[in-house]
Amino acid sequence: MIAYVARRLGSMLATMLVVGIVVFFVIHSVPGDVTSALLGQDATPAQIQALRQRLQLDQPLPAQFVAWLGGVLTGDLGNSNYMRIPVIEAISQRLEPTAMLALAATLVAVTLGVGLGALAAVRHNTAADYVVMFIAMLGLSLPTFWLGLLMIMLFAVNLNWLPAAGYASVTQAPLDTLRYLVMPAASLGFSQAAVIARMTRASMLDALREDFVRTARSKGLPERRVVVRHALRNAMMPVLTVIGLSIATLAGGVVVTETVFNIPGAGRLVIESVQRRDYPVLQGAVIVVALVYAFINLLVDLSYLALDPRVRYS
Amino acid sequence: MSAVALPARTGSSRRGLKTFRRPPVAFGGAVLLLVLTMALMAPYITTSGPNDLDILGRLAPPTAAHPMGTDDLGRDVWSRVAFGARLSLTVGFATALLSAALGTLVALVAGFYRWLDEIVMRVLDGLMALPGVLLAIAIMAAVGPKVSNIVLALTLVYLPRCARVARSAVLVVREHVYVEAASALGAADRAIMWRHILPGTLTPVIVQATYVFATAVLLEASLSFLGAGAPPNVPSWGVMLAEGRLLMRQAPWMTIFPGAVLSLTVLAVNMIGDGLRDAMDPRLRRG
DSSP states (O other): OHHHHHHHHHHHHHHHHHHHHHHHHHHTTOSSOHHHHHHOTTOOHHHHHHHHHHTTTTSOHHHHHHHHHHHHHTTOOOBOTTTOSBHHHHHHHTHHHHHHHHHHHHHHHHHHHHHHHHHHHHTTTSHHHHHHHHHHHHHHHSOHHHHHHHHIIIIIIISOOSOSSOOOOTTTOHHHHHHHHHHHHHHHHHHHHHHHHHHHHHHHHHHHTSHHHHHHHHTTOOHHHIIIIIIIHHHHHHHHHHHHHHHHHHHHHHHHHHHHTTOOSHHHHHHHHHHTTOHHHHHHHHHHHHHHHHHHHHHHHHHHHHHOTTOOOO | OOOOOOOOOTTHHHHHHHHHHSHHHHHHHHHHHHHHHHHHTHHHHOSSOTTOOOGGGTTOOOOSSSTTOBOTTOOBHHHHHHHHHHHHHHHHHHHHHHHHHHHHHHHHHHHHSHHHHHHHHHHHHHHHTSOHHHHHHHHHHHHOSOHHHHHHHHHHHHHHHHHHHHHHHHHHHHTSHHHHHHHHTTOOHHHIIIIIIHHHHHHHHHHHHHHHHHHHHHHHHHHHHTTSSSOTTSOOHHHHHHHHHTTTTTOTHHHHHHHHHHHHHHHHHHHHHHHHHHHHOTTTOOO
16 A cells, blocks of 8 residues: 555656646747846846846756756745745635635535436436436536626626625635635536536446345345445446546636636636746646646545455555 | 458448437537538628627627627627637647547557557656646747647647547557467568557547547637637637627627537537447447
């Protein structure tokens, strides 16, 4: 088990190195000099030179990469060119709305996805199954931002039930946080619910055909218990994998959803940093997201142990 | 050198026809054909250009002259939707084709030469650990807003996914006796890859390419919505939705129509993808 975790951490490090190389070199291939964006057109050559030195842009690219990587490994993602604060601080200031949105959207996705997927499997080849599968297909096809806009039109503009945009901090007004998060979480979670529902259905259909389900039924267990305790539990392994993988999609979706609902989170920060050409923040945000994603997938793998005692990692 | 014959594929063309007779696939095919026709015939089925301004007629609701209304600059929404289909379909098709072709190439080489496999897999894992939107935004920030750059960015996003699918097929086909036979007969590596392994990997890659088409259309719209996609003069459904977002109260048609056509297009491609997957999966094949 420990050897497995160590091996996975080693492989994660290799993956993160690739992420670092890709992100650094993609962003440093931006044409033009960032100093002109920061200092404006009236800057003197001396000012430009001083700024280039301060940002270490006068160093060769591989040297800049090594310095940046060294910083990343020690938890230093550099400083924001625009906000003049450490990147870590810039990201952590905007993390709460993003974390709350991601959490709420995951909750929507898992509850809806597993529930509807299990229902479709139990009612296989009935109207309920077809309706659920059609909803899942819609979930895969509707752009999250369009769904969000339609929700704003209906629930905020026409019915006036929910706020159209913005965010309230959970530490100051938790009930308002919920009101602000309902629509963003529903629109973001819906597409992931579709993916999870399809996988749950397929996996449940396989599990329901297994001998242990027949045995459980022949023992006279109530159908509800057969479905939940025997079939669903055994069907959850591939579903968990899909949930882990959907985190990356969710992280990308956060950027779009925060724009639609004007949520001042880390996703908005990414877009703002592109507009401001604040590349250290963009690099930092991408690295943090990739790291979170890798850790969540490690946790998903380890959760198999708790879910299925037959799984052994050696 | 005699080529080693692949196992005969009986009934595959009949199965292909049968697939397109299934109602969801037929619906998907019909909608996609309609959108394709709309894109190709855009200059003939619209009454004004997608960038023609009419300030006096701005924010007009749908009428016979403007079936989808006009936007805040008086541009005809229908015309922009029809011309916008060109960008979406071009990006979707080019991304699917390129990422499937390059992904298969990477998978063939990595799956065939085992020493390369580990390195290639780590690189693919690294690329896949980056959320597609973020990677595409970073690439677009680097290369600038051009249609070819959108295709480049999206190909980099989807190539690893196609390569993964193709690689798992390569690993299965590589172990078949006919590949071993070709190798024993002295066939060159390149011939084994192209003639014997490649045909066996095409089916799952084609199915994957269909899904890439659908998600690339969605991702292009997302990028354009965020202002990191289509160049300003090219009509794009994502840009239209970003513009409509600011005028939802006064002109809901600016949001409803482009979003509906975008969703229908993606739904159609997903339905075709599901149909192809079911037809090619022996466990799901009916009849």
